[in-house]
Each structure stands twice: as structure tokens, then as C-alpha cells.
Amino acid sequence: MGAILCLVSAACFGAMAVFGKLAYAAGVTPQTLLLIRFGLAAVTLGLVLAVARRPVTAPRRTLAAAFGMGAIGYAAQASLFFAALERMDASLLSLILYTYPLFVTVGAVLLGRDRLTRARAAALLAASAGTLLVLLGAGTGHLDRGGVVLGFGAALTYTVYILVADHVLRDLPPLLLTGLVMAGAATTFTVQALVTGGVRTDFAAAGWRWLIAIALISTVLAILTFFAGLRRTGPSTAAILSTFEPVVTTILAAATLGENPTAPQIAGGLLIILAAALLHLRTKPSKVALGNRTRNAETRS
Incomplete structure (x- = not known):
């Protein structure tokens, strides 16, 4: 059941880019x-937190930090991701974003929080080769460079966010952390809407369907099922199972949007996913919290 819940979570997260394309x-x-x-x-x-009635014991400064990270870091990452989604295929963007375990590992090593083993070095090389194949495999000459830059910007922003959150907010319950991050991001975009004169709601009725799907399926349900699966499988297994996410995006994008990755892109994507799984698999228990918060407590883009 734990593995099934983690896979359901990955599928919900993986559907978000496709829902976004349909909303656009x-x-x-x-x-x-x-x-x-x-x-x-x-x-x-x-x-959900109100129904759970779990007491909040964290210091106010920690709660404020979580809210602030949502308002700044997560809002920036999501903005870059959905800006990139306007300009490139959902499947390609999902693979570019999934380079973040590579960046997190490099960042953790540079910060002295982890060490570079041979296994990790091999995984990093595989991820790098996979990324190169994904980009060069476009083959059509129509790869949007601006979209690629935005996509990698989203991955790098998410990396910084993860490293900061792991260091500052490691003792905050994950569900409460996620709620505060969501509230912080919502506040940022509310202020942005007020400053720019509001948001447009003159879109087709079908747009509401995809917006609700993104919020409830690809955010809330994805988070809750991951937490439920995490309790049953442990963080390492849950993180490895989450690599199913870009696979779901690619399959759904092909079925609904007509996106057809080339053979080199598929091979590169498999290398990226394999490298991500190996990086989680080789992580020591004392360091697993990094991957844990990377993938669940702070949600995805």
C-alpha cells in the first residue's frame, strides 16, 4: 500500500504540467x-490541519521562515516553471526540472553537508549525459532556448530552496511546513495581482476544470498521498518511487498533447531518472532528510 500511495503521488505530480498546458x-x-x-x-x-488538530509547537520565527520561503523561494520557482511551460513541451520540461537531484547533491557536497562518493559521481555523470541527450535530442531545430533557460532556472531555484529549507526548517512537521509554504506563495501572487490590476478570468469554462485539477490533484492529493506512502515505506523508497513522475508526464503528454519525444530524448530521460534513483538509493540515513524534504514536505513546482 505504501508503494502504491507513493506512485499515486508521483502520478498526480506528473500530471501537473499536462494540466497546465490544457489550462493555457x-x-x-x-x-x-x-x-x-x-x-x-x-x-x-x-x-486538513484544522481537522487533524495537531498542536503547533514550533517557534514563531520558524513558522515565519516557512511562510517567507513560500512567499519568495517557492513562488519564484513556480513562476519560472509555468513560464517555461508556455514555451516548451511538458515532457521536456519535466525532464529538465528533474535535474534538481543532481544540483542538490552538488550543492550539498559544496556546502560540506555530504561527500562525493564514486557511486554519486557516477550518478552525476549519468544525469549530465542524460540532460545533454534530452537537449540535443530535440532534433527539430525548434527547441525554445528561452524555455530551456527558464526550466533550468526553476530547477536551480528549487535546489536553493531545498538546501535552505533543509538547514532552517528541519524540525517543522512536513504537513504544517507545506501548508505555510502554500500560504506564503498564495500571498505573493495575491499581492502581485493587486499591483498589476487583478487576474483575468475571461477564459473558457474548461479552464476552471484544469485549475481545480492542478490545485487539488497535482498539489493537495499529491502531497497527502506522498505523506501516507512515506510513513509506510520510509524516505529512501518513497524518493526512488517518486522518479515515476517524469514518466507519467511523458506518457500523458504523448496521449493528450501529441508530444512525441525522440529516441535520444527518451534515452536521456531514462538516464536522468536512473541517476535520481541512484542518488537517493546511495544516501545515508542521516542525510535522507534532504531528499525527504526535497520531494514531499515542500511539494513540487
Whole structure:
């Protein structure tokens, strides 16, 4: 059951880029998407926390830090991701974003929080080769360079966010941390909407379907099922199972959007996913908290 819950979570996260593309096709703007996604997610998670009635014992400074990281770090990462999604295929973007375990590992080594073993070095080389194949495998000459830059910007921003969160917020319960992050991001996009004159809601009715799907399926349900699976499988297994996410994105994008990755891109994607799994597999228990918060407590883009 634990493994099934983790795979359900990965599928929910993996569907988000496809839901985003469908929302864009219905006339939804990125600003509207981000505000409604985080607003609905924050309200829903707040209700879950209220029903759970778990006492909050963390210092106010820690709670404020979690809120601030959502308002700044996570809001920036999500903005870059959905800006990139406007300009490139959902499947390609999902593979670019999934280079973040590579960047997290490098960052942890440079910060002295981890050490570079031979196994990790091999995984990093595999991820690098996979990324190169994904980019060069476009083969059509229509690869949007701006979209690629935004995609890697999202991965790098997420990396910084993870490393900071692991150091500052390691003692905060993951569900509470996620709720505060969602609330912080929702606040940022609300302020942005007020400053820029509001958000557009003159899109097709189908747009609401995809917005609700992003907020409730690819955010709230994805988080809750991951927490449930995590309790049953442990962080290492849960993190490895989460590599199913870009596979789901690629399959759904091919089925619904007509996106067809080339053979080199598929091979590169498999290398990236394999490297991510190996990096989690080789992580020592004392360091697993990094991968744990990387993939669950702070949610995805």
C-alpha cells in the first residue's frame, strides 16, 4: 500500500504540467493559474490541519521562515516553471526540472553537508549525459532556448530552496511546513495581482476544470498521498518511487498533447531518472532528510 500511495503521488505530480498546458489552451494566464493553484491549495491544506488538530509547537520565527520561503523561494520557482511551460513541451520540461537531484547533491557536497562518493559521481555523470541527450535530442531545430533557460532556472531555484529549507526548517512537521509554504506563495501572487490590476478570468469554462485539477490533484492529493506512502515505506523508497513522475508526464503528454519525444530524448530521460534513483538509493540515513524534504514536505513546482 505504501508503494502504491507513493506512485499515486508521483502520478498526480506528473500530471501537473499536462494540466497546465490544457489550462493555457483554455485561455488561462500563468498569473491566474499560480494564484488559484496556491490559493486553493492553501485553503484546503488549512482545513486538513484544522481537522487533524495537531498542536503547533514550533517557534514563531520558524513558522515565519516557512511562510517567507513560500512567499519568495517557492513562488519564484513556480513562476519560472509555468513560464517555461508556455514555451516548451511538458515532457521536456519535466525532464529538465528533474535535474534538481543532481544540483542538490552538488550543492550539498559544496556546502560540506555530504561527500562525493564514486557511486554519486557516477550518478552525476549519468544525469549530465542524460540532460545533454534530452537537449540535443530535440532534433527539430525548434527547441525554445528561452524555455530551456527558464526550466533550468526553476530547477536551480528549487535546489536553493531545498538546501535552505533543509538547514532552517528541519524540525517543522512536513504537513504544517507545506501548508505555510502554500500560504506564503498564495500571498505573493495575491499581492502581485493587486499591483498589476487583478487576474483575468475571461477564459473558457474548461479552464476552471484544469485549475481545480492542478490545485487539488497535482498539489493537495499529491502531497497527502506522498505523506501516507512515506510513513509506510520510509524516505529512501518513497524518493526512488517518486522518479515515476517524469514518466507519467511523458506518457500523458504523448496521449493528450501529441508530444512525441525522440529516441535520444527518451534515452536521456531514462538516464536522468536512473541517476535520481541512484542518488537517493546511495544516501545515508542521516542525510535522507534532504531528499525527504526535497520531494514531499515542500511539494513540487
